Amino acid sequence: MHRIHTVAAYAATVLLLSLLLILSSCTSTEPRLISAAPIAKVAHRGGSLLAPENTLAAFQRGIDEGADAIELDVHLSADGRLIVMHDPSLFRTTAHEGYIGDWIALDLQSLDARASYRGDAAYPVEHVPTLEQVLALVERQERSVALQVEIKTDQKGRRYEGIEEAVVNALRLHGLIEETIIISFDFPTLLRVREIEPSLKLGALVNRAYLESIGMGGPAAVAASIADLGVEYVAINYAYLSQRLFDEFRSRGLLIGAWTVNNEKDIRRIAAMGVDFITSDRPDLLSELLD
Ligand code: G3P
Numbered sequence: 001m002h003r004i005h006t007v008a009a010y011a012a013t014v015l016l017l018s019l020l021l022i023l024s025s026c027t028s029t030e031p032r033l034i035s036a037a038p039i040a041k042v043a044h045r046g047g048s049l050l051a052p053e054n055t056l057a058a059f060q061r062g063i064d065e066g067a068d069a070i071e072l073d074v075h076l077s078a079d080g081r082l083i084v085m086h087d088p089s090l091f092r093t094t095a096h097e098g099y100i101g102d103w104i105a106l107d108l109q110s111l112d113a114r115a116s117y118r119g120d121a122a123y124p125v126e127h128v129p130t131l132e133q134v135l136a137l138v139e140r141q142e143r144s145v146a147l148q149v150e151i152k153t154d155q156k157g158r159r160y161e162g163i164e165e166a167v168v169n170a171l172r173l174h175g176l177i178e179e180t181i182i183i184s185f186d187f188p189t190l191l192r193v194r195e196i197e198p199s200l201k202l203g204a205l206v207n208r209a210y211l212e213s214i215g216m217g218g219p220a221a222v223a224a225s226i227a228d229l230g231v232e233y234v235a236i237n238y239a240y241l242s243q244r245l246f247d248e249f250r251s252r253g254l255l256i257g258a259w260t261v262n263n264e265k266d267i268r269r270i271a272a273m274g275v276d277f278i279t280s281d282r283p284d285l286l287s288e289l290l291d
């Protein structure tokens with residue numbers, strides 16, 4: 001009698017568990033995008049598929065599309081001003097010959113930065129902005145907007161003399177130290193920023209060249225070399241972010257971002273890993289998928 005009861009109870013439990021399993025598989029559709037912590041949405045160059053990259057129009061558009069942060073690139077002009085542009089060369093985005101470091105800021109600011117823009121929306125002339133102008137735009141917003149300021153090197157890969165001090169001073173002037181992460185592929189630049197302003201958060205950028213330079217060491221060696229810098233963030237080209245590398249970064253306490261993720265499938269895959277931020281040229285798509 002006792003044995004019959006036990007078998008019946010076992011069968012009932014199996015039936016109940018099977019039912020629960022079927023029910024849960026029916027209700028789940030796409031993988032959940034929002035993990036325990038929210039994923040910050042970062043508008044790459046303001047959102048360069050929606051507006052001319054690294055312009056005031058792009059940054060406002062990225063903010064209007066709901067980005068938590070805007071990402072921008074800075075160089076130093078011949079007269080020591082911070083210029084927001086991706087390439088050290090003027091050609092791709094302004095159709096002018098020459099390099100940022102050879103021009104004075106006033107002349108650079110007169111250039112139209114729409115030459116590389118291929119998006120649908122029409123924009124009137126969009127001048128090359130200074131970092132000061134972008135920070136003023138961020139200050140004017142009704143909500144708090146974070147910044148990822150990428151400090152670039154010149155056309156020969158050399159650090160611009162004094163660029164780190166200039167960036168820190170500008171951020172201090174606008175009271176935006178806390179809202180900002182300084183990012184760079186050039187790690188000595190990051191270490192210099194830390195010397196000047198230890199409270200600034202830093203992010204090491206990782207691309208294919210860096211991964212190749214670490215050679216055969218694999219994910220553990222890559223993660224160890226980034227963690228040794230003492231930075232808070234690592235931001236990697238999403239094409240190289242494997243689960244194994246993600247886990248190695250996390251095990252060393254790093255916060256993780258991925259760039260530049262522009263389509264739904266990849267945004268879903270990267271978000272499901274549990275990254276801390278995603279950088280995209282489509283801040284509208286980030287809002288659609290992550291909010
Ligand atoms: O946010 C990182 C990403 O901007 C790095 O690549 O070439 O677009 O500056 P790049």
Ligand code: CA
Nearest residue numbers: 071072073150
């Ligand atoms: Ca950048």
